[in-house]
Amino acid sequence: NAGVMQNPRHLVRRRGQEARLRCSPMKGHSHVYWYRQLPEEGLKFMVYLQKENIIDESGMPKERFSAEFPKEGPSILRIQQVVRGDSAAYFCASSPPVGETQYFGPGTRLLVL
Amino acid sequence: GQNIDQPTEMTATEGAIVQINCTYQTSGFNGLFWYQQHAGEAPTFLSYNVLDGLEEKGRFSSFLSRSKGYSYLLLKELQMKDSASYLCAVRERGGSYIPTFGRGTSLIVHP
Numbered sequence: 001n002a003g004v005m006q007n008p009r010h011l012v013r014r015r016g017q018e019a020r021l022r023c024s025p026m027k028g029h030s031h032v033y034w035y036r037q038l039p040e041e042g043l044k045f046m047v048y049l050q051k052e053n054i055i056d057e058s059g060m061p062k063e064r065f066s067a068e069f070p071k072e073g074p075s076i077l078r079i080q081q082v083v084r085g086d087s088a089a090y091f092c093a094s095s096p097p098v099g100e101t102q103y104f105g106p107g108t109r110l111l112v113l
Numbered sequence: 114g115q116n117i118d119q120p121t122e123m124t125a126t127e128g129a130i131v132q133i134n135c136t137y138q139t140s141g142f143n144g145l146f147w148y149q150q151h152a153g154e155a156p157t158f159l160s161y162n163v164l165d166g167l168e169e170k171g172r173f174s175s176f177l178s179r180s181k182g183y184s185y186l187l188l189k190e191l192q193m194k195d196s197a198s199y200l201c202a203v204r205e206r207g208g209s210y211i212p213t214f215g216r217g218t219s220l221i222v223h224p
Contacts, residue, residue, distance in 0.1 A: 035214075040216070041216055042200065042216040042217055043200065043202075045213070045214075056209035056211060091155060091156070101146070101158050101161060102158075103158065104155040104156045106154065107154075107155055
């Protein structure tokens with residue numbers, strides 16, 4: 001039973017480029033959450049999605065960031081025109097119906113040069 | 114919103130017992146989670162408390178007092194592999210039930 005999958009595990013981008021982070025939830029899970037973690041800081045919630053719906057994006061910056069969870073395929077967190085401050089670990093978590101425990105993927109470490 | 118407080122760092126000796134505290138302030142408590150995170154890895158679920166009292170799971174136990182806004186994670190018979198960050202997360206009623214994470218407590222276990 002595969003856990004939450006994320007790819008790539010490491011991503012290097014130059015300022016101004018686009019970053020695409022992918023997340024495949026655990027089998028049977030239909031809820032996906034994206035978090036950002038900076039060194040020495042806690043996990044910061046960004047966005048919560050169900051299939052084809054954004055449920056809560058209160059933690060996601062209004063500009064340059066977007067997320068989707070299509071009917072088929074993984075959830076994608078997209079960061080346009082990356083800046084150095086976007087360098088962080090981005091974790092995806094999934095759960096069955098809302099309110100259940102979240103299970104985390106291994107994360108994508110984004111480095112912006 | 115929530116205000117979650119945990120110590121930044123703790124050290125302990127292999128074989129000993131350590132207690133990691135978490136205090137929180139919330140307008141509508143709906144559960145508290147503890148996660149373990151090794152450096153460079155994903156957080157892994159340890160425990161969930163929604164009612165007052167102690168939940169024991171092997172070497173790890175978690176306690177909750179809702180009236181005091183307080184929880185602790187107790188680790189017994191410490192092993193070197195327990196060196197990790199321990200994250201406390203609190204969920205509120207209403208909204209989308211997303212838990213808010215504290216900054217984590219970095220535990221160093223030495224021989």
